[in-house]
Amino acid sequence: MSEVHLKDALETLKSTGVRITPQRHAILEFMIHSTAHPTADDIYRALEKTFPNMSVATVYNNLRVFKSAGLVKELTYGDSSSRFDFVTNDHYHVICNDCGKIVDFHYPGLDEVEQLASHVTGFQVDYHRLEIYGTCQQCSGKSAQAQ
Amino acid sequence: MSEVHLKDALETLKSTGVRITPQRHAILEFMIHSTAHPTADDIYRALEKTFPNMSVATVYNNLRVFKSAGLVKELTYGDSSSRFDFVTNDHYHVICNDCGKIVDFHYPGLDEVEQLASHVTGFQVDYHRLEIYGTCQQCSGKSAQAQ
């Protein structure tokens, strides 16, 4: 299944005239297999074994390339650095305020909300972003013990 | 109405032992009357006439104070700097990908989504964040003319 994703992604890139380099291949592969919503630096460090000369700039550059090809989404929060998410099907994110863990949550798109927003504001609506914040089980357990 | 918000906000701060300084008063007042979701720098520049010696750090410090008091929310996007939003009643944001304008969109909270997410992930859910992206009327008009 992830092989399909990778193949599709590479196809998408090729069709827009973007070259498939070993670095790009590796970054995509890593993102597809990762469930951790990695930062640019996470990716960089994960791949520096196989690409000892790779630059951080390459990671950032390619994440931007992937983003504008619609393969990857950037997730930003108030603190620290952006996280990147390989786009598969519609899902939202549930985020732990304690440890920062991000869990995928599959749910049908909120089409009615988009429509209403478009009607009320006059915007031409393209997409939306929903994030749910709270405390994960592990962290709930921890704080319960601590008290 | 905004006077009520200001009064409430000051009360909230006092009750948690935070001193009301002229700078804090001014920042809050500015945020309440602003509809533009200002950045820290916006606030700094708006107030440097009345507080010529105020430091940017003061703005950042106090935004953090307000945030942890629940008076203010921080909105982050991939690019540039955070924007800050005085918390009133439940509303979401509709954001123009072209000019960056942010418009408030009132809509009842997505309680069912929160409940389902909690059930599926095991998280103790606290709140959520929904943002709707698209193109505002002005920018739609512009691009139509440009083509």
Add this chain to the structure above:
DNA sequence: TTCTTACATTATAATCGTTATAATTAGTGT
């Protein structure tokens, strides 16, 4: 009032994520 103490503010330096630049390398088509 004056002293004391704790908190706020200021000015500035430091940090850190990200982006730009210039030079080098590597694909792709002829």
Add this chain to the structure above:
DNA sequence: ACACTAATTATAACGATTATAATGTAAGAA
């Protein structure tokens, strides 16, 4: 193999935010 274009690398620069140290200011006790 050659020329051309795009990608990568190394590094410098940037900009937003945070930390630090010094100074100022408010509130309570004596």
